[in-house]
Amino acid sequence: MVFDTARRGFLLLTLVFFLLPFLWLAMTAYKPSNAIFSIPPHLLFTPTLDQFRNALRIFDVGSLIISSLLIAGGSMLLSLILGVPAGYALARSTHPAAMGVAYFFMTIRMVPAVAALIPFYLLMRDIGLIGSWFSVVLINCVLNTAFVSWMMYSYFRSLPKELEEAALTDGCRQFGAFWKVSLPAVRSGIIASALFCVLFSWNDFLFAMFLTRLDSKPISVALLSAYGTKDITWGTLGALAHFSTVPIVLIVLVLNRYFVQGLTKGIN
Amino acid sequence: MNLTRSVESKAATGFSPVPFATRRKFFLLAMALPAVAYVIALGVFPLVKGMWYSLYEYNLLKPARTHFVGIDNYINLLADADFRGAIANTVIFTVFSVAIELVFGFVIALALWRDDRFNRVCLTLILVPVTITPLVVGLIFKGLLLADYGMVGYYLAQWGITDPRGLFATPSTALATLIFIDIWEWTPLVALILLAGLKALPGDLLEAAAVDGATAWRTFRSITLPLMLPAVMLALTLRTIDAFRVFDSVFVTTGGGPGNSTNTLMVYAVKEGLSFFNIGKASAISNIALLCVAIIAICFILMIRHFDKKANGR
Numbered sequence: 001m002v003f004d005t006a007r008r009g010f011l012l013l014t015l016v017f018f019l020l021p022f023l024w025l026a027m028t029a030y031k032p033s034n035a036i037f038s039i040p041p042h043l044l045f046t047p048t049l050d051q052f053r054n055a056l057r058i059f060d061v062g063s064l065i066i067s068s069l070l071i072a073g074g075s076m077l078l079s080l081i082l083g084v085p086a087g088y089a090l091a092r093s094t095h096p097a098a099m100g101v102a103y104f105f106m107t108i109r110m111v112p113a114v115a116a117l118i119p120f121y122l123l124m125r126d127i128g129l130i131g132s133w134f135s136v137v138l139i140n141c142v143l144n145t146a147f148v149s150w151m152m153y154s155y156f157r158s159l160p161k162e163l164e165e166a167a168l169t170d171g172c173r174q175f176g177a178f179w180k181v182s183l184p185a186v187r188s189g190i191i192a193s194a195l196f197c198v199l200f201s202w203n204d205f206l207f208a209m210f211l212t213r214l215d216s217k218p219i220s221v222a223l224l225s226a227y228g229t230k231d232i233t234w235g236t237l238g239a240l241a242h243f244s245t246v247p248i249v250l251i252v253l254v255l256n257r258y259f260v261q262g263l264t265k266g267i268n
Numbered sequence: 269m270n271l272t273r274s275v276e277s278k279a280a281t282g283f284s285p286v287p288f289a290t291r292r293k294f295f296l297l298a299m300a301l302p303a304v305a306y307v308i309a310l311g312v313f314p315l316v317k318g319m320w321y322s323l324y325e326y327n328l329l330k331p332a333r334t335h336f337v338g339i340d341n342y343i344n345l346l347a348d349a350d351f352r353g354a355i356a357n358t359v360i361f362t363v364f365s366v367a368i369e370l371v372f373g374f375v376i377a378l379a380l381w382r383d384d385r386f387n388r389v390c391l392t393l394i395l396v397p398v399t400i401t402p403l404v405v406g407l408i409f410k411g412l413l414l415a416d417y418g419m420v421g422y423y424l425a426q427w428g429i430t431d432p433r434g435l436f437a438t439p440s441t442a443l444a445t446l447i448f449i450d451i452w453e454w455t456p457l458v459a460l461i462l463l464a465g466l467k468a469l470p471g472d473l474l475e476a477a478a479v480d481g482a483t484a485w486r487t488f489r490s491i492t493l494p495l496m497l498p499a500v501m502l503a504l505t506l507r508t509i510d511a512f513r514v515f516d517s518v519f520v521t522t523g524g525g526p527g528n529s530t531n532t533l534m535v536y537a538v539k540e541g542l543s544f545f546n547i548g549k550a551s552a553i554s555n556i557a558l559l560c561v562a563i564i565a566i567c568f569i570l571m572i573r574h575f576d577k578k579a580n581g582r
Contacts, residue, residue, distance in 0.1 A: 007379050011390050014376055018394050018456060024419060025408045036417070086303035089296040101304060108311050110561055112513040114537045115554035118547060119314035119321065142311035145303050174295040203401040206515060210542050220403050224520065227407060234411050241404050252399040256392050263457075264464040 025245075029238035036235050051235035058236065059222055061243055067133050068202060068218035068244070074137040076197035079144035084190060086145075087152025088178060092161070102153055108146040113206055116142070121210055131213035139207050144197045151196070154265050155189030156182065192262025195255055202248055219244040315558070321551040328545035341552035351553070353528050354536040357443060361532060362511040365450040369507055370500065372451065373458030380459065381466050391463070394456045402453065406520030409449050410436065436522050439529035446530055449517050454510070458503045465499025466492075497575045505568035509561055533557045 028036060029052065035045035055061065086105075090098050120139050121130070129135040159182060167177040183190075205220035212221060223240055226232045252259050325337045345351045376394070380387045397405065413421035415434030424430040431438040435445040469492065477487045515534040518524065524531035524539065533553060541550025 008386060011376075011379050011387070014379075015390060015393055018397050018452065021408045021412060021452065022396055022400060024412060025404070028411065082303040082306055085299035089300035093293075093296045093300075095293075098300075101300065104304075105307065107562075107565065108307055110509050110565055111311070111315065112534060112537075112554060112557045112561060113515070114534050114541070114550075115318055115558045116311060116314045117538075118541045118550055118554065119317040120310070121542070122547070123314060123317075138310055142307055146307055146311070149303050174292065178299075199399060203403070205401075205403050206519075206538070220401055223401075223403055223407065227410075227520070237407060237411075241401075241407065245400055245404050248401070249396060249399050252395065253392060256395070259395070260391070260460065263460055 025238050025241055027238075028234050029242055031235055033233050033235055036233060051233075051239040052242075054233075054236045055239040055243075058232065059226070059240060061219075061240070063215070064217065064219040064222050065243060067212070067216055068220070070133050071136050071140065071204075071208065071218050072198045072202040074134070075140040075144055075201045076194050078137065078141045079148045079197050080190065080194060082141070083145045083148025083193065084152050084183075085178075086149040088156050088182060090149065090153045091156035091159075092164075102150065105146040105149045105153075109143060109150065111143075113143075117207060117210065124211060130211060131216060133212060133216045133218070135211045136204075136208045136218075137201075139211070140201045140204060144200060147196060147200075148193045151193050151262065151265065152186065152189055155186040158265075159185055188258055188261060189265065191255065192258040192265070195252070195258055196262060199248060199252070202244075318551045319555055321547050322555050324548045326546075326548040326551075328547060337548070341548050342556075345549070345552055345556070350528055350531065350536065354531045354533050354553075357528075357530060358512060358514070358532045358534075361443060361447055361450070361514060362508060365447045365454075365511050366504065366507045368447075368451050369455045369458045370503060372455050373503065374462055374500075376455070376459035377462035377466055380463050383467075391460070395460065396456075397453050398457050400453075402516035403520055405449065405453050406517045409445070409452075409517075410521050413445065437526055439526050442522050442526060442530045446514075446518055446521065449521070450511060450514065453517070454507060458507060461503040461506070462496070462499055465496050468499075469495055498572060501568060501572045501575060505565065505572070508564055508568070512561055512564065513557070533560075 030047040030049070031045045032048045032050060090102050116139065124130045124135045124138075129138075163185065164177045164181055167181045168174070172180065202218075203220065205218075205224055208218050208221050209224065212218070217225075219240070223237065223244060226237055226240060322341055323336060323338055324334060325340070326334045380391055400408075412418050413424075413435050415421045415425040415430070415432060415437070418434075421430075421434050425432050425434060430441060435441045473491055473495075474487065477491055482490075513534055514532055515538065518530055518532055518535050519538070522530045524535045534557065537550050537553040537557065540546045540553060
């Protein structure tokens with residue numbers, strides 16, 4: 001009993017440690033500017049929406065969010081289209097090369113981004129795609145496709161083969177068996193994969209920073225360029241960070257089951 | 269095996285003269301090929317090209333001077349004090365953040381082990397740092413720790429606990445602060461991986477130990493820890509590789525400074541390549557980082573195999 005109380009107390013303290021800095025940022029966006037710069041800093045203030053008004057005035061928030069959505073959504077779709085069938089093939093193939101390909105995908109996920117970025121930048125420059133959000137989708141897709149293939153490989157492997165074999169004997173075509181039988185059975189794996197793709201691409205700024213231009217930059221790059229500019233306060237930055245952080249945190253909290261399951265599955 | 273064969277041959281006679289096994293092979297190949305081709309074309313091809321660039325003196329600002337120099341870029345790096353500093357920073361950063369994350373993560377995982385409502389809610393909320401944009405994580409801590417008006421940094425400086433310039437602006441504390449940020453961001457992930465390992469432990473073995481009157485410590489040392497080794501190794505591998513590639517949080521908070529006190533390999537490579545357009549040198553740095561990551565990955569995979577063999581007797 002005493003032990004249990006101590007355990008819960010420890011967990012509550014841990015929660016405070018992991019949540020307070022985030023709440024601080026959230027709070028900053030509702031502070032009037034003079035409260036942010038007050039010396040000494042204090043906790044009490046009258047909430048205001050001024051910072052959000054400032055952020056909307058200074059930044060074209062709509063177009064930033066659209067770019068972020070195009071990059072995250074585009075790379076998610078393309079990675080699923082490429083990665084899910086590959087994961088299926090790796091799980092079902094008995095050829096020794098299949099294991100090698102699975103390891104190859106895992107290795108690609110571990111490559112330091114910079115190593116690929118510089119040659120990729122020059123490649124995009126040569127084919128004239130620099131400055132477009134599509135180039136960011138293309139490079140995000142390399143890492144995401146490798147990740148999705150690896151993760152779906154684990155999901156399909158835990159699915160009994162007999163299910164498809166029965167469909168095949170019933171006269172289903174190979175693709176039909178995959179599409180109608182196997183795919184619906186790993187729905188949760190697909191949701192988890194999609195979630196991770198969106199998370200990776202939405203949170204990336206290194207690729208986007210060097211590959212996009214003004215009209216195609218996502219919200220993460222805007223945050224970086226805003227920070228350090230003289231006329232932008234922490235409040236405005238906090239408001240802008242809301243647009244970038246709150247959607248993704250909410251999605252993960254809502255789809256929390258798939259997030260945890262996907263991580264566990266990707267591990268085993 | 270025989271059963272599947274007969275099923276396959278039956279299906280084969282139904283459709284076409286090509287045997288089922290062959291069609292199956294082609295089908296699976298066709299399913300895997302687009303992804304493999306894509307990753308090779310847009311992932312492996314640039315990497316190989318990067319290796320090629322590293323053998324050139326190649327600066328985008330001085331294109332006329334581009335010429336083949338062999339391994340000169342690598343030799344110059346070995347003599348480069350900034351580069352050696354970057355390696356040292358990266359290694360210190362990786363060792364300390366991963367070690368602390370593992371210990372702290374294990375304690376949290378043990379506390380979250382029992383499956384009740386309180387723990388489920390805790391686990392969900394604790395994962396928030398993992399999902400926040402790493403860039404925003406950097407901004408949060410920059411804002412909190414600023415010495416002039418940061419909610420925490422101001423008092424730390426006022427009370428004389430830190431240098432008046434603040435944690436990020438002092439060479440002796442900047443790297444430690446970055447390690448702290450990494451711990452904040454990624455300990456929850458380590459805790460989750462280890463929790464998954466704990467939940468997969470055989471319950472009957474732990475019960476038997478309890479029936480035999482083993483102390484909690486003895487059970488932990490002789491049963492929990494050895495069986496947890498694969499999960500621990502996995503957390504260790506993932507985090508070591510990610511910490512070694514650290515970029516976002518450093519770039520946003522200190523940009524490698526003050527001086528070169530927080531310059532990591534990735535930050536150094538990005539600065540050389542995409543700020544100074546020194547493609548040859550930047551490629552050489554990236555390739556060394558790539559080699560290090562590969563060595564780390566291979567070592568850990570071999571160790572995981574070794575522990576797996578020990579645990580499963582295979």
